[in-house]
Amino acid sequence: MTSLRRLTSSLLLATGLLCLAACGNDSTGRVTVKLTDAPGDTFEKAVVTISKVYLKGSVEGEDGAEGKGEVVLRSEPITTNLLTLANDAADLVKDVEVPTGTYRELRFVITGGYVQVKEDGGSRVYATSPNYEGLPPGTQVDGDLQMPSAASSGLKVKFDKDADVTVTSDEGQKVILVDFDVSQSFGHAAGGSGKWVMGPVIKGADLEFSGNVEVTLRLGAGVQLPVIGDAQVLLSGFSAVLVNADGGREPMAFTAGANGVYVADFKYLLPGTYSVDLVGPTGVSFTSEPGHPTTATVGSGAEASVAFTLTAASKL
Template sequence: MSFTGLRRSSFVSIAAIALLLPLIGCGDDKGKVSILLTDAPGDGIEKAVVTISSIYLQGGDDKGGRVVLRDEPVTVSLLDLANSTSELVSEAEVPDGQYHQLRFVISGGYLEARNADGTTSIYATTNNYEGLPAGAVVAGQLHMPSYDSSGLKVKFDETLTIEGEQKILLVDFDVAQSFGKQAGGSGRWVMSPVIKAAEVTASASVNVEVKLGTGVTLPTIEGKALTLADFQAVLINAEGTQERLSLTDANVDGTYEASFKFLFPGSFQVELAAPAGVAITTTPGQPVTFKLESGRDNTLTLVVSSALPQ
């Protein structure tokens, strides 16, 4: 079986699933677990919705040590969670012990994909999936192999040990890398999740600051005087997944900013995307390549040294 995968040309996300697991001592050799979900868009995917019927921790081996964190179904629109979170589990009690997997049992879902002609098509696990919008016409199948039985497995790099103390785990669901259209004209899409997991203390953020160089003015395009608010900061991870954020000047000091959150350690690039019809140069030059270290936030400053109409 072969697939034609989607890759983001602009990170429209990470996306990501982020799980915060605050384990607060509550006596009786137990902790408390809360789960927050985060994600961001994937290039060519307009909508990605899944119904999570249960969530559980798996300890020891596949046959034992299961602790159910949630057994009430919840339907989540993944792409609505860019740089934000949604609480899935609130303070579920978990016995002290060691756990090697977190699992999501996914009972259904759909995605809306953009076609080459600019239209969109919907692909769903079934034609009558309850999460479909009213009046939706299903063009093909979305296949989620075994996720409604054994569950989507999120493996930890290191065994998760619960001893009553607070722990926070971040799980990154990369939407752009996780859905692909099956080759051969079958019209079927397949969900093959690309997921990373680490304690949130190992995650970090990147703050991008952009300002105009001395004497630099932005051009007027089609009668509109541009500002840096018309530009976007672009973050690219090692897999080529991209996320774009618009710049804002919250302090009204002339320095525009964008903040990328819930990032795993690794290599990244940052670029500044100009509006159509504008060519720019920056100091330092683009792209800026850097390595994000565990638990450390980065601030990158780009100065626009020239901006000319094309």
């Protein structure tokens, strides 16, 4: 699998248009596209081959308009497991020079893939072809994964309020953050056929104005965690679960912070309102303040926080 190198950078969102500005002359700008994901807990793997990334169309007139037609940002295929990008971001397109202008769409062409899912107490693989090159050697394919139109016209990345993409020649490198929501993009085909279908939910935003949700957990005064079997329950056994507006779920275990506080930090989030839940270890009943689930609203470039305090905990 092609490795993806992580890069930290920023983007500017202004006046309802996503402006991808860059250094260079007056007729070109530079564009970088970064990929992230918030997976669902049903999936063990979600692998896709992205063969082309391009900007399409123009809001200018048809004759001589800059940005008219297709501007290819990437034509070298790359295969990646989307689940490895949870709470992370990786370069899909880096520092590509393109003509300045205003583009209507950013599109991905996906030419193959497979998902490995938990089903009926086991693990099953659904692939676009039994010979799909992204499959590990010796993998048994249990069924078909359909990708309608993904390999032809490509899949449109949705920006907030259907904003156009305007490339200028201003100074600075600007980056698009693309969120490929696995839990909302793959599902069973209708009619009990046993097939899976990819109907991607891919959203774009700016990296500078993406945000994060920091969830903390601590014991309330006088609260003691129970012993289950021979093991003492710890706060590290609890998890935070972030749920986006489309129902995509991302669990994250708490890790020890300072002064007895445990932390789960969800990064690279598109602005919006999220549900934040608290899940305890098996066999533990608990209450918290605030109650769970609760909500967190992520603003542009801002951190939201949810501070849970356990008010009671006992063995079931």
